[in-house]
Amino acid sequence: MTTTPLVEARDLVAGYVPGVDILRGCTLELHDGEIVGVIGPNGAGKSTLIKAMFGLLAVRSGSVHFRGEDITVSTPHRLVAKGIGYVPQVANVFPTLTVNENLEMGTYLRPREFRKRVEAVDALFPRIGERRRQRAGSLSGGERQMLAMARALMMDPQVLFLDEPSAGLSPVFQDQVFDRVRDINADGVAIVMVEQNARRCLEIADRGYVLDQGRNAYTGEGRDLLHDPKVIELYLGTLAQAD
Amino acid sequence: MQQSRLGSVLILLAVALLWPTVGSALGGDEPGTPTTTTAAAGDVQAYEGTLTEAGEPVEGVTIRVETLEGEEVGAAESGADGRWQIPIAAPGRYRVTIDTETLPDGVDLANPEATTFETDIFAGRPTVVLFALGERVGTGGPSDLERLAQSATNGIKFGLIIAMAAVGLSLIFATTGLINFAHGELVTLGAVIAWFLNARGPRWSLVVASLVSLAICGLFGGALERTVWRPLRVRQVGLFQLFVITIGLSLIIRHVLLIWFGGQRRGYLDYRIQTQWELGPVSITPRDLAIMALSALILVGVATVLQRTRMGKATRAVADNVDLSESSGIDVQRVILVVWIAGAALAAIGGIFLGALESVDWQMGTRLLLLMFAAVILGGLGTAYGAMVGGIIVGLVTEISTIWVPSALKLVFALGAMVLALLVRPQGILGRAERIG
Numbered sequence: 001m002t003t004t005p006l007v008e009a010r011d012l013v014a015g016y017v018p019g020v021d022i023l024r025g026c027t028l029e030l031h032d033g034e035i036v037g038v039i040g041p042n043g044a045g046k047s048t049l050i051k052a053m054f055g056l057l058a059v060r061s062g063s064v065h066f067r068g069e070d071i072t073v074s075t076p077h078r079l080v081a082k083g084i085g086y087v088p089q090v091a092n093v094f095p096t097l098t099v100n101e102n103l104e105m106g107t108y109l110r111p112r113e114f115r116k117r118v119e120a121v122d123a124l125f126p127r128i129g130e131r132r133r134q135r136a137g138s139l140s141g142g143e144r145q146m147l148a149m150a151r152a153l154m155m156d157p158q159v160l161f162l163d164e165p166s167a168g169l170s171p172v173f174q175d176q177v178f179d180r181v182r183d184i185n186a187d188g189v190a191i192v193m194v195e196q197n198a199r200r201c202l203e204i205a206d207r208g209y210v211l212d213q214g215r216n217a218y219t220g221e222g223r224d225l226l227h228d229p230k231v232i233e234l235y236l237g238t239l240a241q242a243d
Numbered sequence: 244m245q246q247s248r249l250g251s252v253l254i255l256l257a258v259a260l261l262w263p264t265v266g267s268a269l270g271g272d273e274p275g276t277p278t279t280t281t282a283a284a285g286d287v288q289a290y291e292g293t294l295t296e297a298g299e300p301v302e303g304v305t306i307r308v309e310t311l312e313g314e315e316v317g318a319a320e321s322g323a324d325g326r327w328q329i330p331i332a333a334p335g336r337y338r339v340t341i342d343t344e345t346l347p348d349g350v351d352l353a354n355p356e357a358t359t360f361e362t363d364i365f366a367g368r369p370t371v372v373l374f375a376l377g378e379r380v381g382t383g384g385p386s387d388l389e390r391l392a393q394s395a396t397n398g399i400k401f402g403l404i405i406a407m408a409a410v411g412l413s414l415i416f417a418t419t420g421l422i423n424f425a426h427g428e429l430v431t432l433g434a435v436i437a438w439f440l441n442a443r444g445p446r447w448s449l450v451v452a453s454l455v456s457l458a459i460c461g462l463f464g465g466a467l468e469r470t471v472w473r474p475l476r477v478r479q480v481g482l483f484q485l486f487v488i489t490i491g492l493s494l495i496i497r498h499v500l501l502i503w504f505g506g507q508r509r510g511y512l513d514y515r516i517q518t519q520w521e522l523g524p525v526s527i528t529p530r531d532l533a534i535m536a537l538s539a540l541i542l543v544g545v546a547t548v549l550q551r552t553r554m555g556k557a558t559r560a561v562a563d564n565v566d567l568s569e570s571s572g573i574d575v576q577r578v579i580l581v582v583w584i585a586g587a588a589l590a591a592i593g594g595i596f597l598g599a600l601e602s603v604d605w606q607m608g609t610r611l612l613l614l615m616f617a618a619v620i621l622g623g624l625g626t627a628y629g630a631m632v633g634g635i636i637v638g639l640v641t642e643i644s645t646i647w648v649p650s651a652l653k654l655v656f657a658l659g660a661m662v663l664a665l666l667v668r669p670q671g672i673l674g675r676a677e678r679i680g
Contacts (some may be wrong), residue, residue: 009474024512056566088570094563096626096675097556104553105560109572111553137675 004068005029006190007053007084007159012062016051018238021060024214028151028192030159035181035191037205037222039235046194046209047089053192054086055079066159081109085152089163090192092148094188099128102136102147106154114154118228121150124183142173150178153189153219160184162193166200198235202226208234245345289369290339290362291328293321296376298516300325305342306374310335311361320345334366339375353377387549387646389524394643396525400600401460402638403538408593408608409615409622409630410545411464411586417562417625418579421472423487425493426590426615430608432496433460433591434598435504449513449599457591464587467492468580493609501605508602534596542631544586548640549627558582562625613654617661623674632672636660 007030015022022045030036038046051057053064063072068080094102103121107114111216122129125146131139136147145165152160164228165181168172170208174197182204185191195201202208205222210231225231290308300323307318316384317329333335340359343352352358353375364370385393412426432455440452447455471492477487480640517528549555561568561578567574594608600606610678618637622629637657644656664672 044582054570055570075570076566077572077574080570088567091564091567094560094567096563097559101556104556105568105571105573106555108557135675155572180428 003031005065006034006067007051007192007201008065009049010063010065012049012052012064013059013060014062015060016048016049016057021171022214023052025062025216026211026214027216028053028209029194031188033188033190033207034198035185035193035204037161037197037198037201037208038192038194038211039107039208040211040217040226041235043213045214046211047163048214049211050163050165050192050194051160054084054161056086061162077109080155081155083158084161084162085155085157085159087145087148087152087163087165089165093136093139093144093151094137097136098132099134099136099147100132102151103128103132103154106151109155113125113156117154117178121153124180125150137161142169142176143178145179146167148196149177149184153184157189160189160191162191164194164196166195166197174200199226274631277551287330288334288364288367289328289330290317290364290372291326291338291369292372292374294325294327294374294376298520299351301347302378303345303347305345306372307340307342308337310336310384328369331364334364336361337486339372345506347377350376353601355644378433382557385524390646391643392524393526394551394646395639396527398639398642399635400531400535400638401642403535403542403636404543404593404596404600405611405618405635406615406631406634407538407596408590408611409618409634410542410627411582411589412564412615413619413622413625413630414582414627415586417627418565418575419472420482422482423491423610424486424489425496426586427608427610427612428493428496428500429460429464429590430597431500431589431605432463433457433594434603434607435500435594435605436460438504438509438511438598438603446512449511452511453592453595456595457588460591461584461588465580465584468583473576473579477623483611486575495583497605497609498527504603504605506605508604511599512603514599531600534600536595541589543570545589546628546631552580554578559627564606566595596607614638614657617657621661621664621671625672626673627631629671629673636664636672 007028009026009028012023012026013021024045026049028036028038028049038049040046041216048057052059055071055078057072059072062068063073066079066084070092071079071082094105097105103118104111104114107117124208127143128147128150131143136144139147149162149165162181165177169177178200181191181193193201193205202222202225208220208222208225210218211215212234217234218228220228290306292306294304298438300321302321302323303326304320304321305318306327306328307315307328308331309315316331319327323326338359338361341352343355343358345353355357357375360372362370362372403477408426408430411429412423415421415423415426436459437449437456440447441449442457471488472485475488514530517530519526519528520532547555549559557568557573557578558573558581559577560573565575568578590608593611597607597611614637618633619630620633621636622631622633637660640660641653641657644653648656668674
């Protein structure tokens with residue numbers, strides 16, 4: 001890991017309400033071709049970390065760099081142009097727009113590439129391809145998650161930030177989501193994935209970060225964290241132990 | 244709560260600064276009532292008037308004046324310009340009669356019973372007597388169906404204008420969450436600027452004046468967004484505080500217009516006098532028909548832009564979800580700026596058309612505001628198409644209600660329709676209940 005990280009967040013402090021910091025000095029590195037998992041208990045600041053890195057939340061101190069360039073105060077739509085994609089946990093599709101229009105919004109900055117990209121994305125998510133004329137608001141939760149990922153992939157990003165992609169989905173859909181995350185990564189997209197389902201997340205992650213109360217608690221290889229007794233005790237619970 | 248204090252201060256300032264001018268401007272400029280005198284014409288008192296039918300003077304009609312005892316004191320015939328005058332020697336109360344036998348063929352009194360008036364005449368002043376001429380109406384009046392057709396036409400005409408003005412209100416709410424209480428003033432501003440360019444300042448034709456007016460109003464909307472709303476959003480001022488500020492802004496714009504324009508109603512110079520076209524049971528002037536056609540065309544244009552163009556789709560996307568739009572690469576602030584410019588221009592067109600249909604005054608937009616809110620809520624909050632459908636329904640309901648109830652109550656029916664519709668469809672007519680999960 002001597003090369004410049006693709007994405008590097010240093011000592012991030014951020015929050016929603018003035019005077020209350022949710023992130024209190026978080027650090028994260030993402031290298032080319034990696035999947036990085038971010039896990040931790042409720043309220044640890046996992047989603048906040050992604051939002052702060054993506055410019056959806058003002059950073060109070062610390063810095064974010066993309067390929068060595070400071071993007072700490074950049075707006076999300078500029079980061080999209082640079083090659084970063086983001087899939088929120090909830091409200092991740094435009095419900096009154098059709099599936100097709102949702103995908104068009106994915107290539108808002110480069111409308112000419114729509115045709116080419118939509119074929120690539122259709123291949124990854126055939127189920128979405130079948131429903132192009134349907135309003136996104138009529139899709140099921142799992143289908144919405146697929147559409148949300150498809151939308152974020154329309155710009156052919158180098159980096160994808162995923163916020164709890166498996167939350168609220170049935171086990172079958174959860175499996176599909178994790179399979180797709182692996183497929184996307186195999187195509188060369190580096191991924192930061194925040195997950196409640198810590199065990200599944202660490203199984204496919206190259207490295208993992210465990211957050212606690214807005215700070216990095218543990219960092220390590222995904223598999224190592226999965227078997228670290230302290231992590232198991234604190235965040236994975238007895239189910240993981242029984243495995 | 245610094246922001247709420249700011250809003251309150253704005254309002255108090257506006258009221259304190261502008262209130263004294265309201266009374267004087269209103270009192271000074273009230274037009275005289277039509278049946279009494281206007282200007283002194285020498286020191287001879289006389290009965291006088293002008294006979295016109297559908298804007299054309301009616302010549303050669305005999306008018307007689309007699310005392311209440313039946314003694315004739317004077318008579319006159321209307322001239323080529325339709326004017327007649329009968330000098331009266333002594334002030335007092337007289338009976339003024341029109342000789343219906345002398346009316347030209349095809350011209351009758353609008354009310355065949357109203358051939359005689361008893362009025363007073365005062366020393367040294369003329370008294371105007373109005374004989375309303377028009378098509379003879381059947382003794383039973385128009386049938387209910389004919390009245391319904393006429394009211395429905397008026398309702399669609401009015402509704403199209405509400406719809407145009409309300410689209411901007413709805414889109415601004417959808418993209419920023421702001422309830423713009425000053426949207427009515429954008430309507431007034433459009434009409435007043437067009438009036439100034441047409442009737443007072445450079446005296447351009449109404450078409451040119453309207454185009455310039457809507458451009459100015461569009462820029463004004465954009466300037467408001469850039470100098471007021473965007474900075475306040477960046478500072479994360481709450482929506483309620485912003486709402487209060489729009490009330491203050493509405494008061495400021497309205498009263499600046501009152502000072503500049505005055506409290507009276509005024510009209511454009513063009514398209515004032517029009518012959519009604521009879522289309523089946525409906526009579527309508529070519530001007531009104533043109534306004535309806537243009538309004539419909541503009542609404543279809545707006546819908547097409549929203550449905551088909553990149554900016555239109557982005558607008559709907561921002562209306563759905565601001566953060567997700569930003570995360571998709573849409574420059575949300577730019578979309579909101581475009582929405583403000585287009586919304587203000589649409590409101591201005593609504594105002595210009597309303598000014599041509601009725602008249603221009605400093606409160607015309609304020610009176611429309613409640614109907615615009617009703618249209619937006621009825622159609623479904625935040626959907627542009629809902630505002631269009633809602634506007635037309637509100638227009639129809641208000642006008643059709645005047646068949647059976649006094650027109651002063653017509654707003655009640657618009658709001659009643661809104662409440663009823665929401666009881667049946669809480670999300671509005673075109674609003675959609677979303678599937679969750």
